Amino acid sequence: MEINILAVVIVLALICILALLMGLVFIYITTNPDPDMRRYDSEKFFIDPNNPEKKTFPFPSLNSDATVELSVVVPSYNEELRLPIMLDEALEFLSERQKTDRSFSYEIIVVDDGSKDTTTQVALQYSKKYTTDKVRVLTLAKNRGKGGAVRLGMLSARGRHLLFADADGASKFADVSKLEECLKKMGNRENMAVVCGSRAHLEKDSVAQRSYFRTVLMYGFHFVVWSLCVRGIKDTQCGFKIMTREAARRLFTTLHVNRWAFDVELLYIAQKLKIPIGEVAINWQEIEGSKMVPVFSWIQMGKDILLIRLRYILRIWRIPAKSNKQD
Structure with missing residues (x-):
């Protein structure tokens, strides 16, 4: 027996x-061992509503010197209703800043991630009003996911500093000044640094409004991130992050993940490269219409984070010692 x-x-x-x-x-x-740098032909151009001629997006522009002070990349999927609120707030802040500081320049790149609504048309109205020097629209031929949209926007940006911000307007855009102040204090000899907007200070109040099951899932997700990939950052998922041009070049030519968990891989790469990472508390509010499904999305992201770690352990994905410059 x-x-x-x-x-x-x-x-x-x-x-x-x-x-x-x-x-x-x-x-x-x-698993594809290489970062997803592909572009469809239609993604190589942006439209100028004031001029019917197609204009070429600089790509990958990060290999060239910056020509504006700040680039704001806004990944957008079916955001025809929420995007105008975010753009109005951002453009009001940036325009007022330019009035008081003539040396300041900026651009906003709205990346339409294969939307099925009129996101592109809504964004083009801002290009028409503010010109394509201030607002450009990159319309993706197919949905890539948030990470893929942010990557293509970053690789088409002209800024010395690069910020990506969610299209829902949940973050108070004026808080970019806090992130910039932190960024300027952190630059190392290679001029590389990343600063994350953080909602961690709001977590106590949000827990009180959640069910016990959702609270357990949330803390479980935080534990998975901490144990497998990123330590020392309280809020890896806030869609409000700024970085220097040099840091963006290193990170977005190495990044593989196209969907929600891309923030975790981004910060994992930054820590492995010893790029300084800061975290700044920001004002944030819940906006209706989120694409995240609380329980399903956390479970899916937990799985993706496990796969990120496995792929690096198996050396399918590697972090190059030098930047992957693209021609």
Whole structure:
């Protein structure tokens, strides 16, 4: 009887080991080892509503010197209703800043991530009003995911500092000044630094409004991020981050993840490259219409974070010692 039990245990253990090995092999053969730098032909241009001629997006512009002070990349998917609120607030702040500081220049790049609504048309109204020197619209041929949209926007940007901000307007745009102040204090000899907007100071109030199950999932997600990829950052997922041009070049030519978990990989790469990372508390409010499904999205992102770590452990993905400059 004891021999039979031992035999069953050994067989089950072998099955588990075989399943694990098969899973690792599957991950290895189905993973693209290179960052997703592809562009469709239509993504190489932006439209000037005041001039019917197509204009070429600089790409990858990060290999060239900056020509404006601040680039703001706004990933947008089906945001025809929320985008105008965000753009009105951002442009009011940036325009007033330019009036008081003539040396300040900026651009906003709205990246329409394959929307099924009129997001592009809504954004083009701002290009018409403010000119394409201030507002450019990059319309993706197919949905890439938030990470893919941010990457293509960053690689088409002209700024000395680059910020990406969610289209929902949940973050108070004027808080960019706090992030910039922190960024300027952090630059190292290679002029590389990243500053994350943070909602961690609001977590106590938000927990009081959540169910016990959602609270457990939220803390479980934080633990997965901390244990597998990123430590020392309280809020990795806030869609309000700024970085120097040099840091953006290193990070976005190495980044692989196209969807929600891209922030985690971005900060993981930054920590591995020893790029200084700051975190600044910002004003933030919940906006209706979120694309995130609280329970499903956290579980999905937890799985993606586990896969990020496995892919780096297996050395399918690698962090180059030098920047992956693209021609």
